[in-house]
Amino acid sequence: MEAHHRYESVFNHFDLDKDGNISPSELQEFVRAMGGEMSLAEAVGVVETSDEDGDGLLGLEEFARLVEGGEEKEKMEGLTEAFRMYQMEDTGCITPKSLKRMLSRLGDKRRIDECKAMISAFDLNGDGVLDFHEFKHMMS
The missing domain is CATH 1.10.238.10 (EF-hand)
Structure with missing residues (x-):
């Protein structure tokens, strides 16, 4: 060893x-x-x-x-907490709308189409939202 x-x-x-x-x-x-x-x-x-x-x-x-x-x-606990902040009303996924809302709170104004593009870059299964696995991949 x-x-x-x-x-x-x-x-x-x-x-x-x-x-x-x-x-x-x-x-x-x-x-x-x-x-x-x-x-x-x-x-x-x-x-x-x-x-x-x-x-x-x-x-x-x-x-x-x-x-x-x-x-x-x-x-992992930090990622889980961050995911919870970005997801939409306990749906278990990050939607373009929830991403826009969170980025806005952080002072980063984005249009909904920009949020969709950001999500699609890491949306591995093509469902238009990020689940925790996809979010973890994005953050690594």
């Missing part, structure tokens, strides 16, 4: 006892430093589910996968 050098300095910083692993209490400290709260019991649970070699600790690779998974989850 290739080390995730991007997380190595963070890992080393929170490996308080310098044993090359992150324990549940060290993970708890990491979450606290990131502005979150996690009980020791929750930290034990997270370590158990992320611990691939069964030693009860997180090595660098396990820690990196845990952090990357959290970043991916945050990104």
Whole structure:
């Protein structure tokens, strides 16, 4: 396995006892430093589910996968929230009208035909609206 050098300095910083692993209490400290709260019991649970070699600790690779998974989850939550803002009255899709309305709120005045053109560029199934999958593709 290739080390995730991007997380190595963070890992080393929170490996308080310098044993090359992150324990549940060290993970708890990491979450606290990131502005979150996690009980020791929750930290034990997270370590158990992320611990691939069964030693009860997180090595660098396990820690990196845990952090990357959290970043991916945050990104997906942000996309979901943005999609909700742009969709039309809980229809589950973004219509030219709902896109025009949201862009207008953001100070970007567009004609309805411009909104239709914007949607058609990412409308994979040709139904004239964007579902979440198409919106995610547009935002990537």
